[in-house]
Amino acid sequence: MSTQITGLGYLGIQSPHAARWKEYGPRVLGMQLAEEGEDGIVRLRVDDRAHRLAVHPGEPEGHAYAGWELPHAEAFADAVERVEKAGVSTSAATAAELAQRRVRAMVHFRDPDGFRHELFYGQEGKALSFHPGRPHRGFVTGEHGLGHLAVGVRDLETTRRFYLEVLGFSVTDEMDAHFRILFLHTNPRHHSVAAVEAPNAGLFHLMLQARGLDDVGFALDHCEALGVPVRRTLGRHPNDRTVSCYLGTPSGFDIEFGWGSIDVVPGENVTTVEKTASMWGHKQLTPSSCLPPI
Numbered sequence: 001m002s003t004q005i006t007g008l009g010y011l012g013i014q015s016p017h018a019a020r021w022k023e024y025g026p027r028v029l030g031m032q033l034a035e036e037g038e039d040g041i042v043r044l045r046v047d048d049r050a051h052r053l054a055v056h057p058g059e060p061e062g063h064a065y066a067g068w069e070l071p072h073a074e075a076f077a078d079a080v081e082r083v084e085k086a087g088v089s090t091s092a093a094t095a096a097e098l099a100q101r102r103v104r105a106m107v108h109f110r111d112p113d114g115f116r117h118e119l120f121y122g123q124e125g126k127a128l129s130f131h132p133g134r135p136h137r138g139f140v141t142g143e144h145g146l147g148h149l150a151v152g153v154r155d156l157e158t159t160r161r162f163y164l165e166v167l168g169f170s171v172t173d174e175m176d177a178h179f180r181i182l183f184l185h186t187n188p189r190h191h192s193v194a195a196v197e198a199p200n201a202g203l204f205h206l207m208l209q210a211r212g213l214d215d216v217g218f219a220l221d222h223c224e225a226l227g228v229p230v231r232r233t234l235g236r237h238p239n240d241r242t243v244s245c246y247l248g249t250p251s252g253f254d255i256e257f258g259w260g261s262i263d264v265v266p267g268e269n270v271t272t273v274e275k276t277a278s279m280w281g282h283k284q285l286t287p288s289s290c291l292p293p294i
């Protein structure tokens, strides 16, 4: 039975500025605001899933959880067993957490830097229900998952062991630029996690991939109109070939909004080490921020 995680399913953050996402998500990124529940959580959609980003109102501002998807109940059970066998104890979700995440089953545990990871299967969805918040060709999700996370970690080798042995990821490639970065995949997306060796642990950015380059261009125009800081100009990364810009958010981390990423073939990838982070562009305009784990 496969224990392979199929991708990043959802991301949860906690923020005192949750309400600002109601405008930011749809207007800047083209997300859809999901129907509001009584729990006050701002839920944002990028496809037919119930939601992909959940912003929980509250303090302190922080990275709350990353949800990793398993394809079905049997794979979920096997993946939980692998995590336990690797010496990481898991806790089962409460009924309230399952209702919040809109999933059938979920367990959670912490990584060596204190990030909360969740394994789940069976997220609610509704066919042909996604309507972008502004004219938009849509987001690349499906077998690629939601996108990728770039996280600051204290020790790259500890992180490598965690993702390979506990979560079953594979290394795509590495980068020795200003920082040492490890790129990890679990599906055709070039990487679902970029682990950056840094003094502080935290979430640097969530990368979302638009179907059209124009969707990224329009985001830059909307940032200007709404006074949203652009952290880095349009540029292209040498390894995943993504053309992207980095945008500030209401909650202390960035969105890398990209287009044109290349895929990997899991099991056939050859690891290389890049010496530069960008082929062109990505000029820093305003300092990036970092969302610590709660």
Ligand SMILES: [Fe+2]
Pocket: 148, 150, 194, 205, 207, 256
């Ligand atoms: Fe990235």
